[in-house]
Amino acid sequence: MGAPDAALLSKQPSNMKKNILKILLPVLLLAVFLTGFALGRDSWQLPSEKNLQNTELSKPPGADFSLFWDVWNLIEAKFVNRDELNRQKMIYGAISGLVNSLSDPYSVFLTPDESANFKDELEGHFEGIGVEIGVQAGVLTVIAPLEGTPAKQAGLQAGDQILEVDGQATNDLSLDEAVAKIKGPKGTEVNLTILKKDQTETRQVKIVRDVIDVPVLKLEMNNNYAYVRLYDFTANINSEFKKVASQILQSDAGGIILDLRDNPGGYLERAVDLAGWFLPS
Known part of the structure; x- marks a missing residue:
């Protein structure tokens, strides 16, 4: 065992x-x-x-x-x-x-880059085609072309719909993305597909970008009235208006016409400053 x-x-x-x-x-x-x-x-x-x-x-x-x-x-x-x-x-x-x-x-x-671009525009200068745009009824639309800019010279008008930017449909873009694609360095081209109001056929518009100095206002003396067109409430609107106000006060104008049509806005503080010229303190 x-x-x-x-x-x-x-x-x-x-x-x-x-x-x-x-x-x-x-x-x-x-x-x-x-x-x-x-x-x-x-x-x-x-x-x-x-x-x-x-x-x-x-x-x-x-x-x-x-x-x-x-x-x-x-x-x-x-x-x-x-x-x-x-x-x-x-x-x-x-x-x-x-x-x-x-x-x-x-x-x-606004991202920092978008904020910097926005401030440049409000300061009165940027590189692009010189047009204010927004979204109306879900479509990218021209609010107003700025006077003396490539957009104005190309015939863009308030109410024009921008359907494509360089071949890309704008309904796929946010407003900020569309603005970024339309803006660009001086001398470069951008191609827009435009649909005019009351028209059914689109047309291609080729625009060469430039340095845009945003016009602030325009003064015309007309039949004893001072006609003042305000394009934007930019940072320097108050100082520019002081200049034309001095001219108006030294003239024989019996009144002032302020034209705010197609004015897209700007600094609220500057609009308040301008209103102070006409409202009692």
């Missing part, structure tokens, strides 16, 4: 090793998985630490951004082309959506 007992005892250490390996192997695999998950989590689940800056700056008390970060993290982890993500564009898109949620047509978010 001794030999079989000896054989049985000699096999027990081998079986014990196998049992230990069966237990340890899943544990080791689980540890490797958790380590990999933790390392991966650092790379995508905490973009506020890895890829973004100033996430807590000016944060209103009590604001819960957990859902925002949940969606952000999901995009970072699961989006097909996540290597091509433009995080700054994502931030701008989120801010734009925040402002759009107000459903206020007079509130809009």
Whole structure:
């Protein structure tokens, strides 16, 4: 009986090793998985630490951004082309959506580049064709061509619909995108597909861009009246109006006609300043 007992005892250490390996192997695999998950989590689940800056700056008390970060993290982890993500564009898109949620047509978010372009226009100079545009009834439409500009010389008129810019349909573009495509360096060309009011056939208009100095106003003396055409409420409208006001006061004009037709607006403060010339203090 001794030999079989000896054989049985000699096999027990081998079986014990196998049992230990069966237990340890899943544990080791689980540890490797958790380590990999933790390392991966650092790379995508905490973009506020890895890829973004100033996430807590000016944060209103009590604001819960957990859902925002949940969606952000999901995009970072699961989006097909996540290597091509433009995080700054994502931030701008989120801010734009925040402002759009107000459903206020007079509130809009401008990116830094868009804001710089907008300020240039209000200061009275930019490079483009010289036309104010907007969206009317869902269609990109000319609000007013500026006097003495390539747009005016090409025959663009208020109410003209711009259906394409360089072959791209404008119904696929936001207003800001359309403006960016129409503007451009001096000497370059832009091709517009235009539909005139009360017409059914479009026409192609090729316009060469130029430096646009936005006209502020125009003064004409007509039958004892001073006729003043106000094109825009730009930053220098008040100083320019002072000049023509001096001419009017030294003339025999019995009154003033202010023409605001096709005026797209501008600085509210400048409009208030101008109104101060006519309203009691």
